[in-house]
Amino acid sequence: MSTVAACGVGYGEPYQGEPYAGGDVYADTWVATDQLGRTQPGIDETGPPKDNKWVGIFYWTWHIHRDCGPNDNTKLLATAKDGGVDWPENGCPHHWGEPELGYYFMTDPFVIRKHAGMLCDAGVDVVLFDTTNPPWTWKDEYEALCRTYTEMRKEGACTPCIGFITPFWDPTEVVNRLWKDLYKPGLWKDLWFMWDGKPLLLANKDFIKDEEMLAFFTFRRPMPDYWLGPDGPDQWSWLEVHPQHVFKNSAGEAEQMSVGVAQNALPDTPGPAPMAHKDGAMGRSWHNGAKDTREGAVELGLNFAEQWTRALEVDPQFIFVTGWNEWIAGRYTEWSKYTDEDCYYPGGLFVDQYTHEYSRDCEPMRGGHTDAYYYQLASYVRRFKGVRPRPTASGPSEIVVDGAFDDWEAVLPEYRDTIGDVAHRNHRGYGGLVYRNDTGRNDFVVAKAAYDDANLYFFIQTRDAITPHTDPHWMLLLIDADQDAKTGWLGYDDVVNREVRSSTETTVSAWRNGAWETVGAASYRVNGNGLEVAVPRALVGEAGDAPAFDFHWADNIQEFGDVSELGVNGDSAPNRRWNYRYAVAR
Structure with missing residues (x-):
């Protein structure tokens, strides 16, 4: 089914484009430049996808509910004097610094979702839980993660698989708990990471005497x-x-x-x-x-x-x-x-x-x-x-900005964003801190771009109907026209929708001298869960024959601040500082 099939658009039922299926957002084709100027490699540097290559990452679920803290060493050491530090005596472990998401607990679904999205986008296959300190398996926390991962997968999003690394010496107590609580009852089986056809367990099997367990797992002894x-x-x-x-x-x-x-x-x-x-x-x-x-x-x-x-x-x-x-x-x-x-x-x-x-x-x-x-x-x-190779466009398209969207049906490539990443937050953290975030609003799903001699055209589809254009920080389209991260705000030279004038006319702004400056107007239409906009090429420095630019959608970021805005607030397509690259096949 087409992701942008018209459904009586503009004259009958509101447009309701279908989301993509399968959870693949083609994150390996996205582009990004980090704050140090390092760019993400493409197929020319990496080669095509290789068979039988897997990445796991050590993951800690031990951020459990504690009323004490947070004890942040970065802040504590900044106050050191006379060769000493006034260490707190609250018995709470110390953070080395502050996570972007705050001093969180690992039962926080907002955190679990953000982690899963980032790790999937990076190509990580499995999170390996630290259970190396017997007898703790952090059951409440890994169960919260499994519940959230299951919800995400039902929504159509990607998550890593799960596995455990157990104590390096005798792991019996921890392995028995994991067997009783998770593996023997078959809970969340679709999340288990498989190796040689069986669930992977990092444990010294010499200590395991249960024949059923020995036959059930692929064991690897952690050194x-x-x-x-x-x-x-x-x-x-x-x-x-x-x-x-x-x-x-x-x-x-x-x-x-x-x-x-x-x-x-x-x-x-x-x-x-x-x-x-x-x-x-x-x-x-x-x-x-x-x-x-x-x-x-x-x-x-x-x-x-x-x-x-x-x-x-x-x-x-x-x-x-x-x-x-x-x-x-x-x-x-x-x-x-x-x-x-x-x-x-x-x-x-x-x-x-x-x-x-x-x-x-x-x-x-x-x-x-x-x-x-x-x-x-x-x-x-x-x-x-x-x-995989980055997708390319075939050439100019005929787009009419009328809210019908049927002329987008044949336009390729289709760019995708994580489904379901606008969940709100209301959860405790260390020391009685409470973290709240209700900025999630329009959930981006599918994006497209096209051009003709006069304009660049953009289409964006959300999961549900798009909110009114009078909302603050609404449906921002960020364009890196020169594909140079050193220019603009976080590399973006232009933004559309910073000021929306009406239900059909919006503005284009350029980043000049450290601030946004309105440089012209653009026409747009919204219908149901679709939006299209025509941006005059001359306004964004794309007046050549074949345009080449990177772009990014952001809804309800709270300010044009640092990169955490794109990672924490509202929704971004693609996520964080990732961008879609538009290039015409040659």
Whole structure:
């Protein structure tokens, strides 16, 4: 069924275009440039999609309901004086920084949805839950995620699959709980990540005595050490120092490797070490055997890039990325063979996470590197898995802006956006914080673009009927006319609908001297869940023979601020700072 089939448009029933089916939004064809100027690779750099390539990411559901905190080390260390920090004594774990979505709990459906969308767009296949600390499986939290993932899939959206990494030594207690609560009753089976035809479980099966369990899972033994590598087949790593080992299966194939953002390890020192060690752990800026001390090096992902480069050289079947959303760590005075005297501040021994530099999450943060690690993750996943070619248009089209939309039926390509990503938020976070967000409004589903000698034409379809044009921040069309991220607001040179004059006339604005300036008018029509607009080519610098531009729809962002507006508020098509690329076939 056509996504833009006319249904008595304008004269009978309101237009109701059908959404696409299957959940594939062609995210591997989207374009983006991050805040560091790094562009997402296309097929020329990655090659076409490769068979049997999988990416999993370490995922933490341990953000449970706590009345204490948040204890944010970035803020606490900023107040350090006289060689000490006034550490809070509330017993709550410490965040190394603030997530873009706030100090959330993992029962928050808004957070779960945002994570799933970002990870799918990046090409991540499975989230691997941390259950390495017995006896906890964080059941309430993984069940909340499974319920939300199931809702998303019913709506037509993509989610990753799920899996678990269990304790490195005797995993019996945790495995028994997962078996009883999830796997034996067959709950959320369609979410299970399968490996060799069975659900994957990272656990040492030597401790498992139940024959039914042994036959049910594909086991891979998780190896805890960052330095030693495998001592046999069918073992997987979760984090290692560079150069990482290759973990082979029983057939001798290069099956798996890990890629880490950072490692809580010290040079030439066996075993893990505190991230807070004053000799300096292998943080985000670690590469070539040393810490890069340049200003801003923490944003560059140098450690992450070095590990990805190593993994791409080997090209295993599965890459395990550490990690996504750990965020917290306990504060100690002693741990293993270390004490707080080995660390920067008394009372401040932190093992796995400490500060911006000494942390290992890819999830976007508030301030700092924002979403740079997320886009770095996406770029390397593309290089590992390959991508499809970006779609092209065949030539000019005859479009009449009348609200009928039937002339869009034959226009290609069809651009897609995540379905169902306008859910509202009302959920608690750490320390009694309550997060609310009701900006989700018009849910973008399908977009198209076309041109003739005079105009660029754009069509956008939403899930439900489009709200009135008098709404604030309504149906903004952002155009990167020069395809240069260094110009404009977040790279966008022009915006349509910043000021809507009537039900048929809107404005085109250009970014000049750090602000939007109205430069002309455009005609548009809305009917049901469809909108079309004609933008004069001369207004957006596209007066040549074949136009070439990137574009992005945004509804109900709250301001023209930083990139978090496109990731958190309203809806964007495509998501975050991703863009659709319009190019004419040559």
